[in-house]
Amino acid sequence: MSNSNTTDVTNPSTFILLGIAGLEAAHGWISIPFCLMYIVAILGNSAILFIVKSEPRLHEPMYYFLCMLAVSDLVLSTSIVPKTLSIFWFNSREIDFASCFTQMYLVHCFLVIESxxxxxxxxxxxxxxxxxxxxSTILTNSIVAKIGLSVVLRGFMLILPIPIMGSRWPYCKTNIVPHTYCKHFSVVSLACADIRPSNYYSVCVTFFVPSVDGFLIALSYIQILRAIFRLPTKDARLKAFGTCGTHLCALSTLYIPDLSVSLMQRIDSNVSLPVLILMANVKLLVPPLLHPIIYGMRTKQIRDRLLWIVTQKSA
Incomplete structure (x- = not known):
């Protein structure tokens, strides 16, 4: 096994995920916050889906989009955490070749969908x-469904070339991936081929998606702020700010960790590999963890429904 893992590997049937290289002795301790964050993310996003489904008053466009976001969070966290925990707990480091590229696809695809x-x-x-x-006439159920479908299709189509290109290359150096999951660059850098097309495409997508989405979000909020300041009463302005503030808080959990990791990699080249791996995991775990908490705490309808469910069960 050791020889096939280090040299002369040609189209391996499996990759070996090292986990957090250099911190193997601490894998058990590191798994505790990972596991807790995953449990909270699963319970929180499942609760959002259940509450919106069971409460007819929440059958509105905002909550439909929130449900789509919850589903995306569930897929994103589930695509990486179970395998990561199996590495930490059982030293189960092997991942099938096809499964590796499927995981890579899901992670990048659902990040685009979330945006x-x-x-x-x-x-x-x-x-x-x-x-x-x-x-209610602009955002009908049909329009909401079409918007949701277009967002999903955009994610599927934009990311599809990345695993397709990567899976076609020969891997003749090693099949050891120094990471907890099949991160794009960590895998394709092992290929014995010219990986520049894949890297260029990945960089373009990484730049294109946040730029376009960020521009559209900024444009929306410029118009929203103009409308808020024209509202006649202070209470109306505060209510409008409250609904937008929830969305902006949730939005920051997606972009701030990603921006922080990107800046850390580019500004400080002395950052150690274990720290980079931990940060790469945190930026994927934080949004699914915090989104249901933010919407649960700041959205009165969801908060009231959750309290009602809890009190009914305890009565």
């Missing part, structure tokens, strides 16, 4: 505040 969902939610807030009388 698109936040753009859709910003559009919903724009219509609700800037044209409230036509909100």
């Amino acid at each position: 698109g969902m936040f753009t859709a939610m910003a559009f919903d807030r724009y219509v609700a505040i800037c044209d409230p009388l036509r909100h």
Whole structure:
């Protein structure tokens, strides 16, 4: 096994995920916060889905988009955490060749989908505040479904070339991946081929998606702020700020960790590999963990419904 893992590997049937290289002795301790964050993310996002489904008053565009975001969070966290925990707990480091590229695809695909969902939610807030009388006629169930489908298809199509290109290359150096999951660059850098097309495409997608979505979100909020400051009463302005603030808080959990990791990699080249691996995991775990907490704490309808469920069960 050791020889096939280090040299002369040609189209391996499996990759070997090292976990957090250099911190193997601490894997057991590191697994505790990972496991707790995953449990909270699963319970929180499942609760959002259950509450919205069971409460007819929440059958509105904003909550439909929130459910789509919850599903995306569930897929994103489940695509990496179970395998990571199996490495930490059972030293189960092997991952099938096809499974590795499937995991890579899911991670990158649902990050793009999440960004698109936040753009859709910003559009919903724009219509609700800037044209409230036509909100129900503009964002009908059919339109919401089409927006959701377009966001999902964009993620599927933009990311599809990445695993396709990577899976076609020969891997003749090693099949050891110094990471907890099949991160794109960590895997394709092992290929005995010119990986520049894949890297260029990955960089373009990484730049294109946040730039386009960020521009559309900023444009929406410029119009929203203009509409808020024209509202006649302070209470109306505070209420509008409250609904937008929830969305902006959730949005920050997606972009701030990603931006922090990117800046750390580019500004400080002395950052150790274990720290980079931990940060790469944290930036994927934080959004699914915090999104249901933010919406649960700051959205009155969800908070009231959750309290009602808890009190009914305890009665």
